[in-house]
Amino acid sequence: MLGPQVWSSVRQGLSRSLSRNVGVWASGEGKKVDIAGIYPPVTTPFTATAEVDYGKLEENLHKLGTFPFRGAVGGVCALANVLGAQVCQLEQLCCTGQWEDAQKLQHRLIEPNAAVTRRFGIPGLKKIMDWFGYYGGPCRAPLQELSPAEEEALRMDFTSNGWL
Numbered sequence: 001m002l003g004p005q006v007w008s009s010v011r012q013g014l015s016r017s018l019s020r021n022v023g024v025w026a027s028g029e030g031k032k033v034d035i036a037g038i039y040p041p042v043t044t045p046f047t048a049t050a051e052v053d054y055g056k057l058e059e060n061l062h063k064l065g066t067f068p069f070r071g072a073v074g075g076v077c078a079l080a081n082v083l084g085a086q087v088c089q090l091e092q093l094c095c096t097g098q099w100e101d102a103q104k105l106q107h108r109l110i111e112p113n114a115a116v117t118r119r120f121g122i123p124g125l126k127k128i129m130d131w132f133g134y135y136g137g138p139c140r141a142p143l144q145e146l147s148p149a150e151e152e153a154l155r156m157d158f159t160s161n162g163w164l
Contacts, residue, residue, distance in 0.1 A: 079109060081134070083112065083163060093105060111161055122139065123144065
């Protein structure tokens with residue numbers, strides 16, 4: 001297990017980099033490209049005997065602690081069908097460095113996003129689109145409409161966070 005000093009070093013590097021706007025010159029274009037939100041791949045190093053190489057992992061984490069990271073990972077793409085303005089607001093809060101407000105908004109979006117992606121999927125997204133006044137339409141085979149119990153659970157995912 002990695003010690004707290006390693007994680008502390010990574011967190012310090014991340015915190016320092018949040019206040020910087022890092023850019024590089026794009027090859028051949030002469031334009032400045034902001035790469036601050038791009039994360040390098042973080043892989044787990046293994047030994048020849050297929051064990052985790054904790055020494056190499058610790059070394060990698062120390063290096064990563066010096067990189068200029070900022071932002072978040074992932075997207076809320078399905079949710080943007082019904083809460084597009086709020087997803088755009090989240091992006092704007094991040095771009096202007098309003099991290100606490102962005103985090104509060106993101107936490108309100110997590111449960112509804114999970115509902116229309118992994119929990120209820122396309123049938124859930126279609127149903128919530130109908131509830132928000134958009135055209136979700138019927139599900140095509142092999143997908144099935146939500147059951148009444150699933151509809152109620154979907155409604156709770158949106159009402160408990162103040163969206164319905």
